[in-house]
Amino acid sequence: MNDHETYETLAAVYAVGALDGDDLARFEAHLAEGCDRCEAIVRESREALARMALAATPSVPPPDVRAALQARIDAAIRPSARASRRGWLTWAAATAAVVALAVMLASGIVASRYEAQLGQIARDTAKEREQLQRAEATLRTQLAALELLRDPETRVIELRSPSSNALARVIWNDKAGGHLLVANLPAAPEGKAYELWALGGPAPRPAGLFQVGSDGRAAQKVEAGGEPAKGFAVTLEPAQGVPVPTGPIVLASK
Amino acid sequence: MTTAGEDLIRRMVAGDRDAFSRFYDRYSPLVFPLILKIVRDRADAADVLQDVFWESWQGAAGYDAQRGTPEAWMIMRARTRAIDRIRAVRRRGETFVPPVDEGLAPAPPEPGGDAAERAEDRGVIRTALETLPHAQRQVIELAYYAGLTQTEIAERLQQPLGTVKTRIRLGLERLREVVRRAT
Numbered sequence: 001m002n003d004h005e006t007y008e009t010l011a012a013v014y015a016v017g018a019l020d021g022d023d024l025a026r027f028e029a030h031l032a033e034g035c036d037r038c039e040a041i042v043r044e045s046r047e048a049l050a051r052m053a054l055a056a057t058p059s060v061p062p063p064d065v066r067a068a069l070q071a072r073i074d075a076a077i078r079p080s081a082r083a084s085r086r087g088w089l090t091w092a093a094a095t096a097a098v099v100a101l102a103v104m105l106a107s108g109i110v111a112s113r114y115e116a117q118l119g120q121i122a123r124d125t126a127k128e129r130e131q132l133q134r135a136e137a138t139l140r141t142q143l144a145a146l147e148l149l150r151d152p153e154t155r156v157i158e159l160r161s162p163s164s165n166a167l168a169r170v171i172w173n174d175k176a177g178g179h180l181l182v183a184n185l186p187a188a189p190e191g192k193a194y195e196l197w198a199l200g201g202p203a204p205r206p207a208g209l210f211q212v213g214s215d216g217r218a219a220q221k222v223e224a225g226g227e228p229a230k231g232f233a234v235t236l237e238p239a240q241g242v243p244v245p246t247g248p249i250v251l252a253s254k
Numbered sequence: 255m256t257t258a259g260e261d262l263i264r265r266m267v268a269g270d271r272d273a274f275s276r277f278y279d280r281y282s283p284l285v286f287p288l289i290l291k292i293v294r295d296r297a298d299a300a301d302v303l304q305d306v307f308w309e310s311w312q313g314a315a316g317y318d319a320q321r322g323t324p325e326a327w328m329i330m331r332a333r334t335r336a337i338d339r340i341r342a343v344r345r346r347g348e349t350f351v352p353p354v355d356e357g358l359a360p361a362p363p364e365p366g367g368d369a370a371e372r373a374e375d376r377g378v379i380r381t382a383l384e385t386l387p388h389a390q391r392q393v394i395e396l397a398y399y400a401g402l403t404q405t406e407i408a409e410r411l412q413q414p415l416g417t418v419k420t421r422i423r424l425g426l427e428r429l430r431e432v433v434r435r436a437t
Contacts, residue, residue: 061303
């Protein structure tokens with residue numbers, strides 16, 4: 001008996017389930033090394049033994065085994081299937097809810113954040129546009145005032161306060177009208193406005209209402225009134241203005 | 255080529271209970287005689303049968319057609335579980351009764367057109383085992399049906415271990431040859 005025949009013998013004993021002790025360890029090591037011949041012997045021997053066992057006359061087992069197995073499978077499958085289906089649905093519903101909530105929150109947060117940003121941008125833009133418009137208006141006024149100063153007919157009339165260092169100048173042209181520039185004048189009290197009066201006619205002519213900024217300044221165009229103006233005065237009047245001066249004189253030309 | 259048995263096992267892997275019922279109906283009458291022959295008690299055999307099929311349901315994914323037919327797969331499981339049962343009984347100190355061929359409840363006629371053909375194969379293979387020299391048949395039966403190891407067989411038969419091994423090898427060579435010719 002050569003060496004491999006020994007293994008072939010062990011293969012047969014292994015196939016019938018009778019190998020033990022050192023032989024078993026030795027043969028399993030041999031199989032682990034990968035012996036096609038021995039593997040084939042084991043497989044074919046087992047198949048032959050199975051055929052031998054199957055060659056016995058078939059015998060129907062007690063019917064309660066079938067019933068017991070079906071009950072066992074039902075018990076194993078159904079509750080877990082139901083549970084897992086319910087679990088899946090619960091999970092799916094919960095997930096969907098969480099996702100929906102997350103989307104809502106996220107989109108809500110994003111939307112509100114963007115809305116807030118857009119709103120802020122819109123407000124900033126409006127404010128800047130307003131500031132720009134004011135700056136442009138101021139610039140136009142100042143350019144017009146400068147332009148007016150080129151005219152030989154144009155005079156600059158100074159108005160002073162009897163009690164403070166407030167000062168105003170009117171760049172005035174009897175034909176084109178003029179511009180009022182104010183400095184160091186306190187803001188008018190609530191419900192009040194300053195009113196400019198053109199003097200020189202039979203009575204003071206209303207030449208426009210104005211407010212003063214926090215910087216104490218004001219700049220305003222003054223319309224020409226037909227009659228040549230000899231001087232100007234500013235009084236503190238009700239905010240809507242009055243046709244004839246009623247309040248105290250704040251500034252006046254000499 | 256896929257056999258009906260392989261197809262049933264594949265469906266069992268997918269959790270098909272009906273496939274399992276058909277698998278049981280097909281294979282339980284084939285493996286039950288083996289279990290009964292090994293454990294020799296009908297109630298014990300019924301328990302083992304239930305365990306074997308329960309394992310087949312749970313372990314259907316482990317079936318590999320490359321390594322054997324569904325019949326061989328189930329027979330291997332049935333034999334292993336049945337031997338486990340009698341070894342446990344033996345460990346509890348109960349007297350081991352050597353296997354004896356005895357009359358089993360005959361099965362009702364098998365459904366399907368291949369019944370006669372199968373019965374013919376069965377006859378050939380059963381005859382093959384019966385025509386083995388008694389010494390070879392004895393060692394194979396003690397190993398396969400009684401679950402004795404080569405050492406236990408040698409002790410029981412008062413034979414050298416090498417003789418037992420050789421008898422098993424020669425007996426299985428013969429059996430393989432018969433199966434090869436029958437298929």
